[in-house]
Amino acid sequence: MEIILDNEIFFIGISEERNRIYIQAAGFLSNADKMLEFLRMQTIAAYKLKPGFTGIANMKHFETLPQQLVNYELDAHFNLISSGLKLIIILLPDNPVSLLQLKSVINSTGITYEFCKTIEEAEAYLNKSN
Template sequence: MIIITRNQFYELVYSPAKNRIYFTIRGYWRNPEQVPDFFADWQKALQQTQPGFTVLADLQEMITHPVAVKEMHFKVASSLLAAGISYIAEVSPIDKIAVLQTSSIIKENQLNHIKVHDKTLGETILDQLTL
């Protein structure tokens, strides 16, 4: 596993063996200035991947983000598509508005998407989809 970044707001880790990015969001992001390296960190992670990579996104702790932060997520989602993502498995946020935000980002970018209840199930499904 290659740790791309780990901070109080998010974590990005890449598994070369599975060609998978593990993404975890923590808490509330008031504005883009709180996470100035967010897009650059994603670009570092994407540089590690091969086409057909997967993402396991643990968004359980995500709190509804302001519009400017949602736009950052949209930009990252667009870059996932351009880099050749095959599937994203999402452990959905507990916050109901955050669920709507993540759903709209996924839908607008037309990503192959699976919602799961926990990371273990997400891992299992992604493993089966990429056999």
């Protein structure tokens, strides 16, 4: 796996062999600069993959975004869609408020997704569907 971004809030990695992006968000984000860095690095990661790529987004430890940053999350979803994302598996947040916010964003973007409980389950699902 090639690591594209790894800081206290975000992780982005890619596997060119699997044509897959791996995203993890953890904690509470209130800094727009960190979100903009994430968007830039996500674009770089998606550029390295072929159209039709898949993804796993581990959002288990993600906290709610302040309202002023929700548009950045929408941009992140649209960026993946326009870069050729076929399907993303999402590991849902433990926090019920974060879960509501994430589901609202998902429904607003039309991103193609499935939910899984573990990364292993997500990998198995994607490997089976390819």
